[in-house]
Amino acid sequence: MQSSQKPIQVGLFVTCLVDMFRPSIGFATIKLLESAGCQVEVPEAQTCCGQPAFNSGDKKTTQEIARQTIQAFDGYQYVVGPSGSCIGMLHYYVDLFDEDDPWKARAESLKSRAFEITSFLTDVLNFDQVLASYEGHATYHDSCSGLRQLGIKQQPRKLLAKVAGLELSEMEEAETCCGFGGTFCVKYADISNRMVENKSTYIQDSGATTLLGGDLGCLLNMAGKLKREGHNIEARHIVEVLAGMTDEPAIGEAAYSLGKPL
């Protein structure tokens, strides 16, 4: 986007997993948004999108969290997050309120403004000035909500094609669930394990040495499995590559920050 235009106001939805496990994804998202001409703010009143409650059938708590999130992002032209699953959840808010509830309209408004990062860059901003380079052979996992709820398939691939040096091979069953599924991976740990085991095989068979994805939950699951099985495949969130922020260790590799004061 040209700098002569008024910057686009974006509220960043960090997601609780990024906040807790991999802050670099948040910073990479900001960097990408800024390079696309956006002015980014991070509203403090956000916590989690509410998915754990929603998928456990606790509608009341989900509504409470939805109202809190809607309020936190009121007034932003766009709401962008590095996760198809959490942004998908923001879209579900609409279904939580009755027609005559004033929160319904506010949820509708949030839905119309909330985008996953690769879809925002591609579908909304038509941005393709990716300046990063990454020497590596990667494969991309399509996370379920992004793919099926938000229709994200070509967007990340389009952006990755612009990254100098990066070779992308498709794995078999790229669209099959990795078995994370929020609380599913704990409640049905052995079924989840079988699913991620299968995934691990597909990833290895692709010949890639880097696994990329757009959702940290799935990446933690797959990286955790790859590490446990002893494979030398790094897992990263796509925005780290797109923003050229890959100098820190990959997911589940030696923690860089322990060398620094905690």
Added chain:
Amino acid sequence: MQINSPAFKENARIALHDVNLQKALGNLKAGFPTKRAAAVARMPEFEQLRDEGTALKNHILENLDIYLEQFEENVVKNGGHVHWCRTSKDACKTILDICKEVDAKTVTKGKSMVSEEINLNDYLEKNGVEPIETDLGEYILQLRGDHPSHIIAPAIHLNLEDVSDIFHEKHHRPKSSDPAVLMQEAREMLRQKFASADVGITGANFFVAETGSTIIVTNEGNGDLTQTLPKTHIVVTSIEKVVPTLEDMTLFLRLLARSATGQEFTVYNTLSTGPRRAGDQDGPENFHVVLVDNGRSEMVGSEFQEMLRCIRCSACMNHCPVYGAVGGHSYGWVYPGPMGSVLTPKMIGIENAGLLPNASTFCGKCESVCPVRIPLPKLMRHWREDEFSRHLSPKAVRWGLGGWAFFAKRPALYRILSSSSNLFLRLAAGKKGRIKKLPLASGWTNWRDMPAPSGKTFMQQYKSGKKD
């Protein structure tokens, strides 16, 4: 069929370690989904067809009573009978009475999930009537004293060796593992039964209001022999399978074959319209349709109405990674996979089947292949809401959720919690960047490492002005 759904977790654990089963499930995955994808690719208007099928089903469900009455009227006009059965028991009793009327000793049966649902075979046997399954898969299962694990490929959990073993044992013939020989053996065994059966029972994939016809689709042709040779033909089916016209039926047949097996059309599509008429070459003298409700009319107008659009194609289970990992028997009752996870709690009670709608990652693949666009994850979520509001969910889940919610609703406190958990996890990981064993998350760390946070929380870093 016995209800074994409360043991879903144990069933699944056993299934995950069953080498033969896993091999069979691998074949399933390589088969149906690939064929479906090819069939869909050959038909650019498939998506439009799905929309039409969905809209038509919705229309039918809104006018269910009208079409059912019209159907009955036409069956009677053709000289047949319609029996309305509210419960499984009513249905079984009705069928037994018809059998007794003609003094039946044996009945041949086409494949019918509804008959599994009402547990018909057991009932008939207990009351002195011998049912003989004629679908090859069902026949094998009957010999083994086993039950279907899939709605269109009932014996998908078995391998060739299993079949060879049971045939050898029950047919007393030399052992063979040649599918053609086994098929011939089954054919010979069944031929006699077809000819001597007093009653033939089939299901119906659909039934047509405007003509009073029922239809079965098969790839074996056994259904035709079941329904034309005996004197009495009983169709047992459920109320939501009615379609207004023959043309509407063809729309569903096109959706069904492509979604199920990736065929353009099934090999045999056989319509039955009343008993044999004067001058007919063959056909039964008596024609009965047993319409099973079994909780379905309660679903009309409820949050589960959409489930009644189901045409039993099996696409959802063929594509479900959970079904693919644990197989159909793990679900513990007649209907497995995503459709079963919605339907089963309705029929056997959420108290018995609560684990099923929870055993999903909500990956949405089922919905994306369902020919009539049933929002299966949404319906499973309805069950979870129902469980939660009736305090049926496990205590650990409720408490965990409660604790999490307390903080999630208070951003300032949430920050304190997240930064201290973050620090704790980093300390637990040490220099390795991942945790091998975390007692509180053993479900996770039993199987995979837990990646540690890569630094202070985003919010901590962001606030302290660190931007990259």
